[in-house]
Amino acid sequence: MIFCHCAVVGDREVKQAVDAGARTVSQVCRSTGAGQECGSCVFAVRRVVCEHLAQVAVMAAADPEVDVAAS
Known part of the structure; x- marks a missing residue:
């Protein structure tokens, strides 16, 4: 869903930015x-x-082998 109409940014782009380290x-x-x-x-x-x-935190708690910093 796009919520920034000025830059055409949606939840997908935000999640990708978080996954990339933001x-x-x-x-x-x-x-x-x-x-x-x-x-x-x-x-x-x-x-x-x-x-x-x-x-991401829930996934890390469920599986201690998940690298939260990398996700």
Whole structure:
């Protein structure tokens, strides 16, 4: 779902940025271009970042061999 219409960024791009190592909303916005124009999407970016990081943490807790830093 696209939520940054200024830079045409959606949840897929945000998840890819997190998987590539971005850990903060600022890092994700710099990486994807989201939030650079009007900024109305920043809260949606934050939600997706938090949800995705939580999923990664759950996966790591379930399987101790999962490298959280690499995911």
